[in-house]
Amino acid sequence: MAKDIEKQIERLREEIRGHDYLYYVLNQPKISDRQYDKLFAELRKLEEANPQFITGDSPTQRVSERPLEGFTNVRHAVPMLSMDNTYNADELRAFDERVTKQLGSKEYDYVVELKIDGVAISLLYEDGILVTAATRGDGEVGDDVTANVRTIKAVPLTLLGRDTIPAVLEVRGEVYMPTSAFIELNKLRAEAGEPAFANPRNAAAGSLKLLDSRITAARNLSFFAYATGEISEPLADNHYRTLQRFQRLGLPVNPDIQRAKDINEVIDICFSWSEKRLKLGYLIDGMVIKINRFEQREILGATGRAPRWCISYKFAAEQAETIVESIDVQVGKSGILTPVANLTPVQLSGTTVKRASLHNFDELNRLGVRCGDTVVIEKAGEIIPQVVEVKKELRPAGTKPFKAPQKCPNCGSAVAKDEDGVYIRCLNPGCLGQLKERLKYFAGRGQMDIEHLGTALIEQLTETGMVKNFADLYKLQKSELAGLERMAEKSAGNVIDAIEASKTRPLWRFITALGIRHIGGQSAQILAEHFGSLDALMNAREEELGSIDQIGPTMAESVYEYFRNPANRTVIDQLLAAGLRPQQPKARLRQKGKLAGKTIVVTGTLENFTRQQIEQAIRQAGAKASSSVSKKTDFVLAGENPGSKLDKARELGIEVIDEKQFLQLIE
Ligand SMILES: [Zn+2]
Incomplete structure (x- = not known):
């Protein structure tokens, strides 16, 4: 038995x-x-x-329940060397000439790989079982990050036994954060008042160095294998076949690796990726060119720090110069004051950039940005425009440093800097600027999804004093609205209907919409699932909140305090009295929707959904979310910056829908 x-x-x-x-x-x-x-x-x-x-x-x-005390060191049996860089075709040709000279012939070929902007990692498998994962460190000694790497689902814990597995096999590769996960993570951090990660590489590195692997598990890291380190018997006599063996062992290998018979082919491949890379779902900062045959690598050897048989080709970061015309200070929904640079419009990586967030006043001071300055902008992770440098030599005479405001630019109240933080906040709970932002967020599509309640109307409603809190929205009369400027009777009716329709939004959306500090959509879903009702959540003790998986002590305290605040309780009582019934939906799938039984692939960034939310929405519509486009795909849902999946869909003639059409289909 x-x-x-x-x-x-x-x-x-x-x-x-x-x-x-x-x-x-x-x-x-x-x-x-x-x-x-x-x-x-x-x-x-x-x-x-x-x-x-x-x-x-x-x-x-995969996920350990016990946080680590710290990281121990791992000495690499074979050092993890770095690579020399090239930046143009001439430098690549010079590298090739050195190879020809040293080998004494032109009888060699190359393998060209994408240089993924992540963290190099060494995985040690003994008899096919993952025993240690370590960072590169200084090349000789790295950190033992096994507990965190185990949480990455793309890393096999056990190799597949289709071939004979060497007793000792050290696999090297790159742990990276896909662009969509990076955007989502930074969104969550912004909601939590934590500083954003500068790029996916920093986010991946930071995620690997967390002591609590449960948090790493939620970071959606991924992995590609690209080399062997220590090995008891070689897998093949060349690199390309080694990578093929990797795949058969269950190790993911980047699908865009190509062989090249000479340096001209190498150069063509490198150049072709300078454009194509923008469509990948992850960042690459260049290409890696490696001699294919191992015996030739032996002959070429290494200099002190880098092998002579490989080289990297780096893409120039796309930058643009423009002028800071003015600097605005915006008030966020929790009172955070954010400086934003208004720029002379400029083209950068395919879009026109007019504004760039300066994040916070520490960052603004570090850069030393002034109005009138010429600045260099770059897209962080090819996504968000940011100022990377001020051209001080081009600064016009008579400019002054930009001072952090002493008062809220919106309500004129006192401001204060967060303890242990970088943000300056407006402290006035009645600040109109904050109220507007809170209402915009409340009505947003990812939250209560109130159609027709746009920015202009929110401005009118708050400035006339008609709406002072969320509950006031549900007290609005059609006749009152129709009295507003530029508001026809029909549109007034539409607004009232949309507000009415929002009364039955699911519980997690309602919790998100409240804008509780540190609680974004993802944590709201966890809370909604755990408590099942608003009542249970409101009455939860702080210890219970803190004991929930993925709800940290800061979040627990914030939720607890929010519901202990009498003003918040009054508004919630009024919302309930107005007929709001935020429900926790049953897990049962809807079988009859227009999307029931369909397979949907999502690509690009969506405005109203995180990846997790859209997958949930797809499942709730009775459909299946798939990660790759094939003939069996019914729809491709394309957001901003769609990747190669969109091309594939067009190739196969699969219907492409946008976010709005998707929302209509699930109505
Ligand atoms: Zn204010």
Whole structure:
């Protein structure tokens, strides 16, 4: 009997690993996420009932529940060397000439890879089982980040046994954060009042150095393998075949790796990616060119710090120069004052840039930006324009440093700097600027989704004093609205209908809409699922809040305090009295919607959904969210900066819809 259970557990693990392989290595999932979750739940249940069979390599054991005290050192058996850089075709040709000279012939070929902007990592497998993961560190000694790397689903805990596996196999590769995960993470951090990560590489590095691997697990990191380190017997006699072996072992390899027969082909490939890279779902900062055959690598050897058989080709960061015409200070919904530079419009990586956030006043001072300055702007992660440099030599005479405001630019009240933080806030709870932002957020599509309640109307409603809090929205009469400037009777009716329709939004949307400090959409979903009702959440003790997975002590305190504030309670009582019924939807899927049974692939950044939210919305519509476009895809939902999936959809003639059409389909 016990034998049978053990067998069943092992069979489930094999099945899950097989699906991980199809998903992460081949990018061809054969089952839906829901079916996958079901297998996973089945395994977890069996293991919980039979804990004697739990092993560290089980897919259920990726995330450790115990935070680390610190990181220990790992000495690399084979040093992790760095690479020399080139910046143009001439430098690449010079590299090739050195190779020809040293090898004494032109009989060699290259492998050209994307240089992913992440964190280099070394994975040590013993008898096919992941035992250690370490950062590069100084090349000789790195940090042991095994607990965190184990949470990355693209990293196999056990290699697949289709080939004979060397007893010792050190795999090197790059841990990276996909662009969509990076944008989502920074959004959450902004909501929580934490400083944003400058780029996906910093975000990935920061995520690997967290002591609590449960947080790392939520960061959506991914991985590509690209080399071997220490190895008991070689996998192949050249690099390209080694990468093919990697794939058969279940290690994800970047699909855009190409072979090149000579340096001219190398240069063509490198140049072709300077444009194409903008469509990838992750950032690359260049290309890596490697000699393919290992025996030739031996001959070429290494200088002190870099091998002579490989070189990187770096793309020039796309930058533009423009002038700061003025600096605005904006008030956010929690009172944070943000300086924003208004720029002379300029083209950068395909869009016109007119404004750039300066983030906070510490950052503004660090850069030393003044009105009238010529500045260099860059797109952080090719996404968000930011000022990277001030051309001080071009500064016009008579400019003055920009001073952080002593008063709120909107209401004139006192401001104060966060303790242990970089933000300056307006302290006035009645600040009209904050109220406007809170209402805009409340009505936004990711929250209460009140159509027709736009910025202009919110300005009118707040400035006339008709709306002083969320509850006032639900007291508005059609006749009052129709009395406003530029408001026809019909549009007034539309606004009232839209407000009415928002009364039944799901609980998590309502919690998000309140704009509780540190609580964004993702944490609101966790709270809604945990408590099931608004009442239970409002009455929760602080300890209970703090004990919920992924709700940290700061969040717990913030939620607790929010519901202890009498003013907030009054508004919520009024909202409930006005007929709001925020419900926690049943997990049961809707079977009849227009999207029921359809397969949808999402690409690019969406305005109103995080990746998690859109996947949930797709599932709730009875459809399936898939990660790759194939003939079986029914729709591709394309947002901002869609990747190569959009091209693929067009190629296959698959219907492409935008976010608005999607929202209409799920109505
Ligand atoms: Zn203010």
